[in-house]
Amino acid sequence: MVLNPVIGKLVSKRVVLASASPRRQEILTNVGLRFEVVPSWFKETLEKSSFAAPHEYAIETAKQKALEVANRMHLKHLRTPDIVIGADTIVTVGKQILEKPVDKQDAYKMLSRLSGKEHSVFTGVAIVHCSSKDNHLETEVTDFYEETKVKFAELSEELLWEYIHSGEPMDKAGGYGIQALGGMLVEYVHGDFLNVVGFPLNHFCKKLAELYYPPLKHTIQHVKHDSIPSVETFENLSDGESDSSNPMQHKSANKLERNGVPLPGAIHTPVNSGSIKPVCTVAVENQSEVMEYPAKFPSKIVELMDGFRASKALFVASKLKVFDLLKDKCILKAVDVANKIEASVCGTERLLDACASLGLLEKTHQGYSNTDSANTYLVSDREYSLHGYIIHCNDRLWHLFTHLEAAVKEGTMQTHQAFGKETEDLFQDSCYHSVEAKQRFMTAMHNLAKLTARDVATAFDLSPFRSVCDLGGCTGVLAHELVQKYPILKVTVFDLPDVIANVSCFQPSGQHITPVMFTAGDFFKDNLPEADLYILSLILHDLNDEKINILLSKISGICKPGSALLLAEIVLDEEKTHPPRAVLQSLSMTEGKQRSGLEYKQLLEKYGFTNVQIKITGNILDAILGFKKTSAH
Ligand SMILES: O=c1[nH]cc([C@@H]2O[C@H](COP(=O)(O)OP(=O)(O)OP(=O)(O)O)[C@@H](O)[C@H]2O)c(=O)[nH]1
Secondary structure, three states: OOOHHHHHOOOOOOEEEOOOOHHHHHHHHHOOOOOEEOOOOOOOOOOHHHOOOHHHHHHHHHHHHHHHHHHHHHHOOOOOOOEEEEEEEEEEEOOEEEOOOOOHHHHHHHHHHHOOOEEEEEEEEEEEEEEEEOOEEEEEEEEEEEEEEEEEOOOOHHHHHHHHHOOHHHHOHHHOOOOOHHHHHEEEEEOOHHHHHOOOHHHHHHHHHHHHOOOOHHHHHHOOOOOOOOHHHHHHHHHOOOOOOOHHHHHHHOOOEEOOEEOOOOOOOOHHHOEEOOEEOOOOOOHHHHOOOOOOOOHHHHHHHHHHHHHHHHHHHHHOOHHHHOOOOOOEOHHHHHHHHOOOHHHHHHHHHHHHHOOOEEEEOOEEEEOHHHHHHOOOOOOOOOHHHHHHHHHHHHHHHHOHHHHHHHOOOOHHHHHOOOHHHHHHHHHHOOHHHHHHHHHHHHHHHHHHHHHHHOOOOOOOOOEEEEEOOOOOHHHHHHHHHOOOOEEEEEEOHHHHOOOHHHOOOOOOOOOOEEEEOOOOOOOOOOOOEEEEEOOHHHOOHHHHHHHHHHHHHHOOOOOEEEEEEOEEOOOOOOOHHHHHHHHHOOOOOOEEHHHHHHHHHHOOEEEEEEEOOOOOOEEEEEEEOOOOO
16 A cells, blocks of 8 residues: 555546556556556667667667657647656667567577576666646656666577567567566566566656655655655655645755756756656746746645545445455455345446555456455454444444534534434434444444554553553453553453443453453442542543533542543644544534643643643554642642
């Protein structure tokens, strides 16, 4: 899933591959790039001896291929493409450059030259960004090359001719196809295999990442050197002002020149890491013109506009149990999935393609299969499955959010409008109306808790405590994490009788598991079990001030000095705009609210807890710990 964000940057662009090579088309299609193919008419006749090094020849040929297509498309009054990609692959052995053989005799000469030796394969790539100004085509070229070393075994005459007669060598640089029969001739490959096949995909993605996500000073520590930026890096960058689908807005971070004149702030790097040399049809421009670029593409907004479609595709695929069908490496065609889920073939195919585009499924010519992440999180019976929670999002939250406008206008939860029931009845109905619904809701909560419990349990040093009571601790996931980390702790989970009656099937098995105690009760009405550490995980944000007052007064009342209260909640930043997950949750208009770190501190202090510490875990839930005032305070 690391490549997708870079490739995704090109989704809204008209991309043209200026190549007739089916291998290049396949390599780029396989990673989800959408493009048109317009083979170049540029004749590969540049004078090789005029280039100082073979890779310069490959780069120049790639560039001319791409520019020929860009110019032709522009002149023919076809819509000017946004990006044209050209490539050229050559083989060098000694000082000789080998391209595609012209006939069998030529192939024979090439292959015998390569027999028993190591040679280099260079692919030059040009990424041409096009724009049309006053009907003039303007182009900016980013180019680079990749070298791979390949060693051939000694080839007998018989083998050589048999291979040539197979027909494979004729349209391939150096007279062989490493991806097919030619692979049998190869002893080793040092470097990028796909570069030999005709397109250095990894270097291409790095180049795109450089263009579309140049490192910013404050994010540099996230970018692994010499690697495609991680998803985290992309998110960081795309969330901020730096986000742009127009790489030309990042000139100062790239090596940019216009008509050979370095732009202000341009950084120069060694030639072989690629260079951007704009090729313009207009005269040298002055600086103010140079700085004029089209408005940046609103990728974040487009992503948000499409977000609801993506969510619903995930919900429906989960509801139809598509990921269950494709578990355990099962590969199915759309028609087979359609039969099993009793849906139309055309609809199923569109849904499966949508899931593939979202990185939830993989699509090959054999059919569709789960990605690793779908296997772990979307198959309904997996340990960390989010299936139950996704169904809850689909069946409940989705409907609530369709009434968001009214919710905002009225400032109230729209349960009645969405479901014809009041909130309390609805919860009872949807989550507990049948054994199955109860089980599903508890599984959803249980699995979500498994994702967060460890980080909450280890947020602070809890070794001074001897007994813990997790109020509303449901199936006891956090309780079990605590006894695992602090085996001498006596941990009690206190929850409603309906919940406690169903916790047994969620308990871990094994001889060495320290038991957790479960006590049924209502923390608003009943006496709380004694403990020197109380926990409220994901409780306070759902309660109104009155209920908070009842609960915190009660806990504070039974806490002895030195005892503590641990909250697990999402802590908002002080502007209350981050993290978005919590801010968006607030839109449900529950009677409670999300709070910032300062607000949690003040809340705990109000009920006699001091020395409040907050730990932002980096997980979904953060942790807040406050100690009951000792008499010295
Ligand atoms: O092991 C392999 N080595 C090379 C290839 C294919 O060889 C050609 C290289 O030729 P060129 O770069 O000139 O590209 P063309 O096919 O002529 O297409 P253009 O329209 O882009 O000029 C290339 O197709 C490689 O894929 C191979 O398949 N295996």
